[in-house]
Amino acid sequence: MCGIAGWLDFRRDLREEIPTLERMTASLASRGPDGSGTWTAPHVALGHRRLAVVDLEGGGQPMVAQRMPDGEPVVLVYNGEIYNTPELRAQLTARGHLFGTRCDSEVVLRSYLEWGADCAERLNGIFAFAVWDGDRETLTLVRDRLGVKPLYVHVYPGGLLFASEPKAILANPLFSPVLEVERLPVVFNPRLKEPGGSVLTGLHEVAPASTLVADRGGAHEFPYWRLVSRPHADDWDTTVATVRGLLEDIVLRQLVADVPVCSLLSGGLDSTALSALAARLSGRPLTTFAVDFTESDQHFHSTVLRPDRDAPYAREASSHLGTRHTEVVLDSAAVAVGAAEALRARDLPSLGQFDSSMLQLFAAVRRRSTVALSGEGADEVFGGYPWFHTPALVESETYPWLGEGPRLVECLAPDVLDRVRPEEQERDGYATLLARAPRLEGESGLQARMREVLYLSLQGPLHLLLDRTDRMSMAVGLEVRVPFCDHRLVEYLWNVPWSMKCADGREKSLLRAAVSDLLPPSLLNRRKSAYPATHAPDYTQRVVTGVLRLLDDPDSPLRELLDADRVRKFAEGADVSVAWVNTAHMLTPLLETDAWLRTYNVRIV
Structure with missing residues (x-):
C-alpha cells in the first residue's frame, strides 16, 4: 500500500x-x-x-x-x-x-x-x-x-x-x-x-x-461497476461449494507478498475462517493477533452487538489452528490518550476508543508483519449483524442499524435543529439509497426487503469500517487486506437468496456451511460479536466528564451549537440502540468533533 x-x-x-x-x-x-x-x-x-x-x-x-x-x-x-x-x-x-x-x-x-x-x-x-x-x-x-x-x-x-x-x-x-x-x-x-x-x-x-x-x-x-440482481440458479450444495472455492482462491491470492503476512484473529467466525484457510493454503505457521483490554474479565458486560469477549475464543482458535498468537492488551488510559493520534490519522472526527485501540493494535502488528488479513465485510455480505435478524428493525422505514433509539443529533440546540432538520435528512438519505438498490423482478416480501437491507449495509456502514481500517493501518505503515470484499464473492453472494444466508435460522449460515470442516463447533457456532470495546468504568467516566466540561468551555467551537440540558440528560444515561456499547460510546462523537474542529481550524458556516 x-x-x-x-x-x-x-x-x-x-x-x-x-x-x-x-x-x-x-x-x-x-x-x-x-x-x-x-x-x-x-x-x-x-x-x-x-x-x-x-x-x-x-x-x-x-x-x-x-x-x-x-x-x-x-x-x-x-x-x-x-x-x-x-x-x-x-x-x-x-x-x-x-x-x-x-x-x-x-x-x-x-x-x-x-x-x-x-x-x-x-x-x-x-x-x-x-x-x-x-x-x-x-x-x-x-x-x-x-x-x-x-x-x-x-x-x-x-x-x-x-x-x-x-x-x-x-x-x-x-x-x-x-x-x-x-x-x-x-x-x-x-x-x-x-x-x-x-x-x-x-x-x-x-x-x-x-x-x-x-x-x-x-x-x-x-x-464502471455496479451490483446486478439476477435469479440464483444454484442449489444449496452447489452454493456452499462455490463460496468455499471462491474463498480459497481469494485467500491464496491475498497471501502473495515479499514481506511477512499475518492474520487478525478475534475468535469470531469470519476471522477464524480466514485464518484457517490462510494457515492451510500457505503451508507454513501463521502469525495471528487479537486485541483485549486490561481487567476486561471483570468489567465486560454483554450487549446485543457484543455478547461475549473475544479473548478466550481467539486463544482457542489459535490453539486449534496452531498459529503463533499475540494478544495485544491495552489499558483504558492508553486508549483514551490515543484518541488524539487516531484523529490525526483520520483527519476527521474519529470513532474514539475503537479507532484508538485499533491504531495501537496495528502498531503492535507492524512490528512483526507488513501485511495482515482482516475479516471486514463478512457481516455485510453474509448477513451477520443483529439488525438483519430483528423483524422490527428490518421492517422499520429507516436505516435498520439506527432502530428507534435516540440520536445524538437531538443534542443540538433548538435553533440549530430547525436549520439542520435531521429527521428530514435521514428520511431523504434513506430514500435515495433505497431507490438505488438493484431489485430482482418478481421478488417480493422478506426476500425483497432483505435485499434492500443488505444493500443499505454495503453503503455507509461498510464504508465507515473500511475507512477506519485503512486509516488506522496506514498510519503505522501496515497493509490490511480484506478477502470478504473481493468483488467476485460480493457479486455471487448478492444474488444468493436470504433464505440460504440464514438457512439454519442463524446469521451467516452459508459461511458456516462453507467452512464447517475447518473449525470446531465452539468456534463455528459462536454468535456475532463486533470489534471489542473497553467497558472500564474509568473510561466511561472520562468520556462523560469530558463532555460535561465541553459545555462549560467558552473556547469550544461546538458548545454554542448544543442544547446543554439535553446533553446532560444523555450523560445521565440515555437508552441506546443496538449499535451502541453504552452512553459513553454514544457521547464520544461530541468530544471527537470538538477536538477535530479545534485541531484542524475548521470554520463552521
Whole structure:
C-alpha cells in the first residue's frame, strides 16, 4: 500500500509549485515509509509515498511510460494491490508489452496503456490510482469497487487536488476546511454518509467503483461497476461449494507478498475462517493477533452487538489452528490518550476508543508483519449483524442499524435543529439509497426487503469500517487486506437468496456451511460479536466528564451549537440502540468533533 497525491491546473505552471507538492506528499509519509517520489509537468504535479510489499527493489513511483518513443509521458501514482496480476501480466505480454519489474504498479500502468480508463473493469483488487496521459491531456482517477482504498478530491475552476487522505489536500493553500452546520448529523454518525460524500465543503471522495476523468473541459465522474440482481440458479450444495472455492482462491491470492503476512484473529467466525484457510493454503505457521483490554474479565458486560469477549475464543482458535498468537492488551488510559493520534490519522472526527485501540493494535502488528488479513465485510455480505435478524428493525422505514433509539443529533440546540432538520435528512438519505438498490423482478416480501437491507449495509456502514481500517493501518505503515470484499464473492453472494444466508435460522449460515470442516463447533457456532470495546468504568467516566466540561468551555467551537440540558440528560444515561456499547460510546462523537474542529481550524458556516 502507498499514499498518493496530486494537482492538476490548466491555468498555472505547476513546475513552480514543487514545494507545495512536496508538502502534500510528505504529509502521507506514514502510508509509505519505504520511498517517495514526485513528477511535474506544466499543468500536472504527482506525488507518491511507497510501502514496499512486492518487488521490494523495483516499483518506485511515480511510474512513467510512453505509448510511442516520441510520445508524451503517461505517468502513474498508485495505491493498492492487484490480485490477478499474473493473468493480466500474461495478457499484456501477449499484446507486446514489456515489463521491467515484478510489481503490480507496472501492470496497472500497462493496463491503462492498453485499455485506457476501462482497465479498471479488469482489475481484481483494492486500489486507488491516478494516471496523467500527456498525449490526451487527461488525468484519470480510479477507485476500487468496494471503496477499500480512499481517494479524496477537491475540484475547483480550472483544476483539482487529489490525495489518499484529506491531510494532503489540506497541505495545499487552495483548500481551507469549512463545515456547513447541515452536515453535523453525518459528523455525529458517519454511517449516514453517502458513498463519495464528505462533511467538508468542497471535498469529496471518488465514489467506490467509479472513475473520474479531468481535462480542460472539467471533471466528470462515472461508475464502471455496479451490483446486478439476477435469479440464483444454484442449489444449496452447489452454493456452499462455490463460496468455499471462491474463498480459497481469494485467500491464496491475498497471501502473495515479499514481506511477512499475518492474520487478525478475534475468535469470531469470519476471522477464524480466514485464518484457517490462510494457515492451510500457505503451508507454513501463521502469525495471528487479537486485541483485549486490561481487567476486561471483570468489567465486560454483554450487549446485543457484543455478547461475549473475544479473548478466550481467539486463544482457542489459535490453539486449534496452531498459529503463533499475540494478544495485544491495552489499558483504558492508553486508549483514551490515543484518541488524539487516531484523529490525526483520520483527519476527521474519529470513532474514539475503537479507532484508538485499533491504531495501537496495528502498531503492535507492524512490528512483526507488513501485511495482515482482516475479516471486514463478512457481516455485510453474509448477513451477520443483529439488525438483519430483528423483524422490527428490518421492517422499520429507516436505516435498520439506527432502530428507534435516540440520536445524538437531538443534542443540538433548538435553533440549530430547525436549520439542520435531521429527521428530514435521514428520511431523504434513506430514500435515495433505497431507490438505488438493484431489485430482482418478481421478488417480493422478506426476500425483497432483505435485499434492500443488505444493500443499505454495503453503503455507509461498510464504508465507515473500511475507512477506519485503512486509516488506522496506514498510519503505522501496515497493509490490511480484506478477502470478504473481493468483488467476485460480493457479486455471487448478492444474488444468493436470504433464505440460504440464514438457512439454519442463524446469521451467516452459508459461511458456516462453507467452512464447517475447518473449525470446531465452539468456534463455528459462536454468535456475532463486533470489534471489542473497553467497558472500564474509568473510561466511561472520562468520556462523560469530558463532555460535561465541553459545555462549560467558552473556547469550544461546538458548545454554542448544543442544547446543554439535553446533553446532560444523555450523560445521565440515555437508552441506546443496538449499535451502541453504552452512553459513553454514544457521547464520544461530541468530544471527537470538538477536538477535530479545534485541531484542524475548521470554520463552521
